[in-house]
Amino acid sequence: MGSNPTPSAKLQRLLRRGLFNFGPDNLVMSGLFDNLGFALAVTAPIMLMLAMGVLLARWRIINDAFIDAGSRLAFNVLLPVLLFLIISKTRFEQTANLSLIVVGVGGTLLAFFVMELIAKRLVEPAQDRGVVVQGAFRANMGVIGLAYAVNAYGETALAASSLYLGMVTVLYNVLAVITLNRSLNRHRSALSTLKSIARNPLIIGIVSALPFAYFETPLPQLIQQTGQYFAQMALPLALLCTGGSLSLDVLNLESRNAMTGTLGKVLLSPALLTVTAYLAGLRGMDLGIVFLMASAPTAASSYPMTRAMGGNAPLAANIIVLTTIGSVFFTTAGMTWLRSWGLL
Numbered sequence: 001m002g003s004n005p006t007p008s009a010k011l012q013r014l015l016r017r018g019l020f021n022f023g024p025d026n027l028v029m030s031g032l033f034d035n036l037g038f039a040l041a042v043t044a045p046i047m048l049m050l051a052m053g054v055l056l057a058r059w060r061i062i063n064d065a066f067i068d069a070g071s072r073l074a075f076n077v078l079l080p081v082l083l084f085l086i087i088s089k090t091r092f093e094q095t096a097n098l099s100l101i102v103v104g105v106g107g108t109l110l111a112f113f114v115m116e117l118i119a120k121r122l123v124e125p126a127q128d129r130g131v132v133v134q135g136a137f138r139a140n141m142g143v144i145g146l147a148y149a150v151n152a153y154g155e156t157a158l159a160a161s162s163l164y165l166g167m168v169t170v171l172y173n174v175l176a177v178i179t180l181n182r183s184l185n186r187h188r189s190a191l192s193t194l195k196s197i198a199r200n201p202l203i204i205g206i207v208s209a210l211p212f213a214y215f216e217t218p219l220p221q222l223i224q225q226t227g228q229y230f231a232q233m234a235l236p237l238a239l240l241c242t243g244g245s246l247s248l249d250v251l252n253l254e255s256r257n258a259m260t261g262t263l264g265k266v267l268l269s270p271a272l273l274t275v276t277a278y279l280a281g282l283r284g285m286d287l288g289i290v291f292l293m294a295s296a297p298t299a300a301s302s303y304p305m306t307r308a309m310g311g312n313a314p315l316a317a318n319i320i321v322l323t324t325i326g327s328v329f330f331t332t333a334g335m336t337w338l339r340s341w342g343l344l
Helices: 007-017 024-058 064-088 096-120 126-137 139-153 153-183 190-199 202-213 221-245 256-279 284-295 304-308 313-340
Strands: none
Touching: 007 139, 024 139, 024 221, 064 139, 064 153, 064 202, 064 221, 096 126, 096 153, 096 256, 096 284, 126 153, 126 256, 126 304, 126 313, 139 153, 139 221, 139 284, 139 313, 153 190, 153 202, 153 304, 202 221, 202 304, 256 313, 284 313, 304 313
């Protein structure tokens, strides 16, 4: 019997077989899988939480009353508390990232005007154009966008994206009223729009925290600890309720208008905002925040606004469901591609 091969002989044999071939092709594949793994770490937990919300609703463990109450609790209390705590503990210079805010506002306006042009050519009847445009540019940043950013970069992203979220949310509301008014020939006064913006709980939470960040005033320990209990519930509850509120019964894959709004949201808007951010010199986490916030699906609030203004509510609901499903896949692909180019 021959002697057992030495470890070095085994290694040489494996190398000859190509099992440890770290040539250019294998290195490329290794990098691709690393980037894909990072992207899935950002989006997969969101997808699972949304899917769990859908399943819990189907199993009737949570019902419409729970979803309604939980959504109001998350939006009106938990998310504002989360943003308030993060911003109040962050240096004002980190929160007030002017270049990030300018890119968010400029990119959103660009996406809005481009979608207005597309809707004018592709969307019929004309009354549906505002619903499609709103669905394409108005992202669910407060829940899914924040969850994406936290998964990617941790709590640092919350502080960096908070004022961005507040300013762009204000713009969302103004532009939504403009496009719906024009397509529906309805009129909502500027004063009522300003009132709704001023009463937005997320904006209240962000603005009220800015003095604490600016003057570096620490919160009492009791308030911090109590607030943490609220904050820790915010994103999980919001995601569960978002998933539970999704109804696959409204899906209409043959609706050209719904597909136009969906493709505008999951492809066009993220692309326009990301290119704007890149040209403005943003890289790393800042570029990632812009991409992830823009990649979030259509905001759920677009449905009640459309319905209240007499628009095509089923179309709005269809776009919300389609973009929520599509967002996970396109965001994963986008994150993988951006990381492969070393931009994130």
